[in-house]
Amino acid sequence: MKVLLYFEGEKILAKSGIGRALDHQKRALSEVGIEYTLDADCTDYDILHINTYGINSHSMVNKAKKMGKKVIYHAHSTEEDFRNSFIGSNQISPLVKKYLVGLYSKADYLITPTPYSKDLLEGYGITVPIVSISNGIDLGRFKQSDEKEQKFKEYFNIKNNQKVIICVGLYFERKGIIDFVELARKFPEYRFIWFGHTPMYSIPKAIRTIVKEEHPENVEFPGYIKGDIIEGGYSAADLFFFPSYEETEGIVILEALASKQQVLVRDIPVYKGWLVDKLNCYMGRTNEEFAHLIEELVEKKIPSTCEAGYNVAEEKSIERIGHELKAVYEKVLANEVIEDNEKKHQEN
Template identity: 35%
Template sequence: MKNRAVARPHGPGARLQRRIEQLARRVRTGHRASGQKTAGIAEDSDHAEQQLRVLLPRGLARLATQSGIGAAIRHQEEVVRSLGHEVVTNPLRRFDIVHLNTPFPDTPLFAAWARLRRRPVLVWAHSTEDDFRDSFPGSNTLAPTFRRWIAFLYRRGDAVVTPSEYSRDLVSAPKYGITAPIHVLSNGVDTTFFQPDPGARARLRTSLGLEPGAKVVLSVGMQLVRKGILDWVEVARALPEVTFVWYGRTDERLLTADVRRALGSAPPNALFPGYITPVQLREAYCGADAFCFLTKEETEGIVLWEALACGTPALVRAIPLYRDRMPDGVLTHQVAGDGPGFAADAAARLSALLDGELEDLTSAGRRAAEGVDLSQVAQQLQEIYRATGVLAPAPQAD
C-alpha cells in the first residue's frame, strides 16, 4: 500500500476500503484508456450508469474463508465495489443480482429465493468432480455424487461463471447438464498488493531464523493429496540444503492417512507454519527463491497468480490447465508425471531453477498476472452483467 502524508484510518476495514478505492481508480483509468465511460460512476449527469445491488450472501460461505473459494468471494466483493455497485450480504435486503459461489446446502435456497424475487442468478463453478478427488477421506468414492450435486447447483444459475477455459470445458460436459451460458472470468489477483519487493528476501530469512544466504522454496494451500503435498515432502527430502515452507493447513480430522504420515515423517527442512496474514504471504512470495506448486488438479489456482505477480520463479506440475495455458518455459517451468519417479524429477528441475540454470521467466509471469489484475476482472464482470440483462448494453460510441 502507498504511504500517505495525511492521517488515514487504520485497521482491516480501513485497509480494505483503501484497496477498493485504489482498484476503483484503476478501473476508471482502464475505461478511459479504451474510450469507455466508467461503469457505475457518473462522469457527467447524462452518462451515469445504473448502480446495482449485488447480493453475495454470507450464509455457509463463512466456512470457506480460508480456501480458494473464500479468496474468490473477497475478490468479487472488491471488483463489485470498484465498479460503483453495492455489495449486499443480507438476502432479505433489496438486491438486483446474486453471486453464488459455494457447494454448500444453502446455495440452492439462495437461488430459489432470487428466482422468487425474479432476480438473475450467477453461479460460480469453482469446483469440479476432478478437483474433488484426492482431497479428503472418502473423496474419491464420493466424487461422482459430488459431481451430481454441484451439477444441480450450477443448473440453478441464469448464467455460470468459471475461472478458466479448462474448467469451462469440464463443466460443459453432458454429465453436468448445464444449458445456461457459461462465461470464463478469472478470479484475478491484486497486482498492486502482490508485487515484487527485493527487501523481502532478508526479512523472510530473519522471520524463519535462517542465514541470509539460505535458499527458500514455498508452497501455499490446503494439505491435500490433490495439492501435491506428498510429492512436495519428498522433494524437500531430496534437497536437504534447501528450506521448504508450506503455508496453509487442513483440519486434522480431514487429513487422509497418507497425508498424516507424510507430515509426521517430513524432514527437518520442511516447515509448516500454518495460515499467515496476506502481508506475511506477500513477504513470503517476494522473499522466496522459488514457488513449487505440485498440485494435481486446479480450475485456476489463485496462489500461482499471486506468486507470479510477486516475481517469484515458479515450478509447477504440468497438469492440463498449466500445460495448455502457460506451456513449459513461457511463464513457469514444469514437471510432467505422477508416478514413483515424479518427486526425483521435480527435485532435479527445482535444483536447476535454484542454481540459475533455467531461463528467468519472472518478467513474463508478472506481465501475465497484470492481465488478470482485479481491474481487468472488474471490466469483464461488467460485461457479464450486461449479457445477463441486469445492466443495459453499453452506449455506442459516436
Template identity: 25%
Template sequence: MYGEDRPLKIAIFTETFLPKIDGIVSILCLMLQRFQELGHQAILFGPPGGPPEYAGTEVVGVGGPRFPFYPELRINIPRRRVWQRVSQFQPDLIHVVNPFFLGPFGLSYARRLQVPTLASFHTDVARYARYYGAGILAPLLWRYMRTLHNQADVNLCPSTAVRQELRRHGFRRVRWWKRGIDTDRFCPGPRDPAMRARLTDGHPDDFLVINVGRHSPEKGLKELRDHLFPQPGLRLALIGGGPSHEQLKEHFRGTPTVFPGYLKGDKLVAAYRAADAFLFPSTTETFGLVALEAMACRVPVIAARSGGVVDTVVDGINGLFFDPDQPEQMGVLVRRLRENPDYREQLAENGLAHARSRSWRATMDQLVEYYRKAIRVFRQEQMRTRIRPTLHGQPAG
C-alpha cells in the same frame, strides 16, 4: 427495469467466506471491493463467524453443522430471517458461489422473487471426494452440481480447462470468468531478512522453495518430501493450514521444512519475496491464484500441468511444468533453477510481466458484464414464456 449502466443490487450466496483463507475468499473480497468502487450494492450470505460487513457489503452468517469429510465447510441451512432479508433487499440478481448447500436456497429465492441468477464454479468437489475416500460418489456429485448450475441464467468458471470439463459433464451456458490479482500489493520488493531467516529456519543462504495454500489431501503436498529431499542446501516452507496440517508436520519430520501457518497481508507478500521458487503440486485446482501471486512477486513457478494453472504458466517461458504422472520431475526442475540462476531470473521476469497483465479490476468488471448478460438472458426467457401460451392457443393453420 434494468438500465445497462445503472448500479446493480446483488445478493451473494457463498459456501465459504472470511475468516477462512483460500482462493475463493480472496476473489470474493476483491469482488466486494470493486463493487464498492463502482457503486453497486451487495449483500452476502455465507457461513457463520465472518465480519458483519466487508467493503460496504452487509455480511449475514448462516449457521449449520460441519461437512463430514471436509470439516472446513459447513452445511449451511438458512432460516426464515434469511428469506426476509433477501426479500427486503430486493436484488436485481442473485449470485450463487460454488452452490452446494447454501447455494440451492439462493436459486430457490431467485425463483420466488423472479430475478435472474448467476452461478460460479470454483471447486471440483467430485474430484476432491476421491481424496477423502468417497470417490464412489463422484458421478452423483457431478449430477447434483449439474442440476444446480443448469438452473442459472449464466454459469461462470475460472479457466479454460474447467470450462471444457463442465461442458463435457453437461453444464450449460458456461462462460470463462478470468482471474486477476492486486498487483499493487503483490509486487517485487526487497527481501525481509527476518522472513527469509524464518522460512529457512535460520539458513538464509540455502535455496528456499515455498508453497502457499490449504493443507489438505487433494493438494498433493506429501509428494514433495521424497522428490525434493535429500538435496543439500535446499529448504522448504509450507505456508498455510487446514485439515492435513498436523499430519504433514509429522510426514516432513526430519526434513528441512518449516510450517509457519497462515500468513496474510504484508507478511504473505514478504514470504513470496523471500522465496527462490514456488512449487505447486496440486492437480485439482480450478485456477490456482497463488501461482499468479508468486509471479507478481517475481518468483518463478513450478507447477503440475493440470487444471486451471495451464492458463497461467507457459512452460519454459514464464514458469515450468512437470508431468503429474511423473512427480519426480519436481526435484529435477528445482535443481535446474538452482544450477541456472540466469534462467531463473528470466522465468521470474516473464512471470512478473504476465501477472501485471492480469488486472483484478478488469476481471471484476468482466463479472459485472456477466451479471448484465444474465439479466438479458432472464428477460428474454420471460418474454418467450409469455409468448408460448399465445402461440399454442392459436388454431392450427
C-alpha cells in the same frame, strides 16, 4: 444495478482459494462502481452472485428464483477437484458431481475461472451459458517489499544464502503435498515451507501423518499465515513450487506470478492457454523432472521466467476482472442469456 454476493461458510473457507475469490470479487465490483451487498436477508438486489454450494446456498438460489431475481453461479468447484481431498472424497465424488450439476443448472449464467473448468462443466451436460473469468489478482498487494521480505526472513530465521522453496495450499493429496515432501528429501540443503492449513480430522490419515510426523527436518508446515510474512515469502523465496494434480485455476499461482517469483508447476490441462513452459513458468510431470528443475532453478542455471510471469498476472488484475464481471451482469439483466441459449441450441 445491485449485486448480492453470497458466500456460505465464509469463516471456514476464508483460508482457501475460494475465500480469496470473494475478496477479489468485492474489490473488482468496487473498482467498476457496482453496488453490492453481503447481506443474505437483502431483497432489493438485482442479481444473486453465489460462490458456494452448501445447503444454505441451495436455499438462497431457490429463494432468489421465487423472487424473480437473476442468478449467477460462480462455479469454483468440480468433481475433479473434489477428489483426493477430504476423507471419503473419492467415494462420494460422483454424488457431488450430480449435486453440482443440479445446482449449477438452476443459474441464469455460470462463471468459472478457466477455459479448462468451463470444458469440464460443459462435459457434465450443463446447458446454462458459461464464461471463463479468472479469479483475478491484486497486483499492489504482492508488489516486492524489502520490509515484508525482512519480516518473512525473521519469522523463519532464514540465514543469508539459505535457499528456500515455498508452496501454498490445503493439506490435500491432489495439491501434491506427498511429492513436495518426497522432493524435499532429495535436497536436504534447501528449506521447503508449505503454507496453508486444513483441519486434521477432515483429511486422510496418510496426509495427517506426513504433516505431523513423517517429513524431513528441512520441511516446515507453519499453518495458515497471512499478511506481510507470506507476501514477503512470495518474493523472497528462491522458488514457488506448486505440484498440484488438479485445479480450477490456482489463485496462489497468480499471487506468486504477481510477486515476480519463479514458478514451477505440474504440467496439467488447467494451465493451457495462460501458462507456457519455459516462457512464463517451468513445468514438470514426474518427481525426477521436478528434481532436475528445482536444482536448475534454485541455482539459477537456466533462464528466469519471472518477468513474463508477471505479465500473466497483469492480464488478470482485479481491475480487468471487474469489467468482465460487469459485462456478464449487464448481459444477464438485459436477458441476452435467452439469445445465448437459442444460439447454442442451433449450433448443436
